[in-house]
Every structure is written in C-alpha cells, then in structure tokens.
Amino acid sequence: MVVSETIAEARAQVAAARAAGRSIGVVPTMGALHAGHGQLIEQARAECAFVVATIFVNPTQFNQTADFEKYPRTFEADLAVCRNAGADLVFAPAAGEMYPERGFTAVEVGKLGDHLCGAFRPGHFRGVATVVAKLFLITQPDRAYFGEKDAQQLAIIERMTRDLNFPVDIVPVPTVREADGLAMSSRNLRLTAEERAAAPVLYRALQLIRERVNQGGSLAEAREAAAALIASADPAPRVEYLELVDLDTFTPQASVMMPSRVAIAAWLGEVRLIDNVRV
Numbered sequence: 001m002v003v004s005e006t007i008a009e010a011r012a013q014v015a016a017a018r019a020a021g022r023s024i025g026v027v028p029t030m031g032a033l034h035a036g037h038g039q040l041i042e043q044a045r046a047e048c049a050f051v052v053a054t055i056f057v058n059p060t061q062f063n064q065t066a067d068f069e070k071y072p073r074t075f076e077a078d079l080a081v082c083r084n085a086g087a088d089l090v091f092a093p094a095a096g097e098m099y100p101e102r103g104f105t106a107v108e109v110g111k112l113g114d115h116l117c118g119a120f121r122p123g124h125f126r127g128v129a130t131v132v133a134k135l136f137l138i139t140q141p142d143r144a145y146f147g148e149k150d151a152q153q154l155a156i157i158e159r160m161t162r163d164l165n166f167p168v169d170i171v172p173v174p175t176v177r178e179a180d181g182l183a184m185s186s187r188n189l190r191l192t193a194e195e196r197a198a199a200p201v202l203y204r205a206l207q208l209i210r211e212r213v214n215q216g217g218s219l220a221e222a223r224e225a226a227a228a229l230i231a232s233a234d235p236a237p238r239v240e241y242l243e244l245v246d247l248d249t250f251t252p253q254a255s256v257m258m259p260s261r262v263a264i265a266a267w268l269g270e271v272r273l274i275d276n277v278r279v
C-alpha cells in the first residue's frame with residue numbers, strides 16, 4: 001500500500017493503474033477509521049482493481065473551529081484499517097496541499113442542503129461537495145463509496161455527480177452498527193462512558209418511528225413517543241432535529257409519505273451524532 005501526501009504523486013499512482021487497465025475505486029474519509037470505513041474499502045476492493053482511500057480532515061466543512069480541532073486524528077491506526085481492508089493507495093494530504101490559497105470557487109448544493117444538517121451547519125455541505133469534487137478530480141475514480149449513515153451527504157454527492165457530469169458511479173453502503181445498534185461514527189470516540197451507554201437510544205427512537213409509521217400510525221404521535229424515549233435516557237441526548245424527510249429533496253414532511261427517511265441529529269455532551277433509517 002502506497003501512502004501519498006501530494007496531489008502529484010496520487011495522480012501518478014492513479015494514472016499508472018489506469019494505464020494498466022485497472023478500474024479505480026475511491027473511498028473518501030476524514031480518518032478516525034472504524035469498521036464502517038473498513039466495510040466501504042472492502043466493498044471497493046471487491047468491485048475495483050485499484051482502491052484509493054483518502055484521509056483528509058477537511059477544514060471547510062466544519063462550521064465550528066472547536067469541532068474541527070477536536071475531530072479525532074488516529075493516522076497510524078487508520079493506515080492499518082486501510083491496509084487490512086485492501087487499499088492500494090492512501091491519499092493523505094495536508095491542508096496546505098488541498099488549499100494552498102484561499103479558494104474562490106466552490107460547489108453550491110442548492111435546496112438539498114437547506115434542511116436537517118444543512119440548516120444547523122451553515123456552509124457544511126458546500127465544504128463537503130467542494131472537497132469531494134476536488135478528490136474526484138485528483139483520483140479520477142470509476143466508483144466512489146459513501147456510507148448511508150450520512151444520508152443527506154450521500155444524496156448531495158449523488159446530485160452533484162449528476163449535475164456536474166462526473167463520470168463516477170456513486171455506491172451507497174449500508175450503515176454499520178455496533179452490537180447495541182449505535183451507528184458507527186468517528187465521533188463515538190469522543191463520548192464518555194455514560195454518553196456511550198445512552199447513545200443507542202437514538203437508533204431505538206428511529207426504529208420506533210419506523211415501526212409505528214409502517215403500521216399506519218400517525219407521524220406526530222410516533223415522534224412524540226420517540227422524543228419521550230430519548231428524554232428517558234440518562235444522560236438524555238439533546239435533539240437538534242428528528243424529521244421524516246422526502247427522499248429526493250430531504251424536505252421535512254408533516255405527514256407520512258413513502259418512501260422516505262427518518263433522520264435524527266442529537267448532542268450528547270459535546271458530541272453531535274446523526275443517524276437515519278429508511279421508512
């Protein structure tokens with residue numbers, strides 16, 4: 001496995017693979033890799049001849065400096081995850097390599113970024129879309145792998161890929177969960193033992209809404225029951241949003257429409273967690 005910190009070297013590696021007739025798969029990450037990332041890389045390994053994992057904590061998608069600074073950085077362990085999952089190349093640039101000067105050009109994501117995380121993290125999806133576009137242009141993949149845990153991000157990247165004609169197939173990969181249901185996330189590392197014990201209530205709340213709605217129950221009542229369930233946890237997560245959204249636009253719905261997603265963001269202490277299930 002080659003580790004490259006420069007765009008020039010990553011491009012040369014990818015060009016050599018391409019010249020040898022190999023298909024290219026990319027798994028963009030911000031590091032602090034866990035089994036969910038391992039799954040993305042393994043799927044890329046199974047479907048592509050040359051697999052690139054990128055590790056870059058992208059400053060432009062953090063709307064709070066403290067969140068960026070506290071984002072876990074576990075580079076040596078990340079390399080082990082990439083190696084074990086079968087990556088051929090890890091592209092791990094420094095911020096100065098990706099943004100040598102203040103950029104003037106960015107990808108606007110339109111109304112897909114108006115709600116949910118987009119409403120609470122202004123500029124977040126602009127930063128995500130812009131860095132993913134840059135990573136696509138650097139690594140020139142045939143296929144790119146993203147987790148369904150970040151469902152709004154996935155929808156935005158799918159849309160950007162269509163709108164800007166990137167010749168890339170976006171491959172959604174189902175959320176990987178801990179045994180107690182908590183969605184795997186790099187941020188879980190920052191939970192205290194008590195917060196970690198309380199965190200699975202978020203998935204249980206989503207399941208509760210999914211079950212009630214699938215049985216024909218009212219969305220308002222299902223949301224109330226889910227909110228009560230969350231409030232009963234100790235410590236109780238502070239819910240930022242809990243919405244049933246339309247799959248195409250990620251617009252919150254007042255009543256049930258199918259198919260859709262129920263999505264949640266909530267804070268446990270200083271850690272913001274997100275999760276979603278399809279209804």
Ligand code: PAF
Nearest residue numbers: 028029030058128131150
């Ligand atoms: O999901 C992430 O880890 C990041 O948002 C991504 C897609 C790697 C862009 O920085």
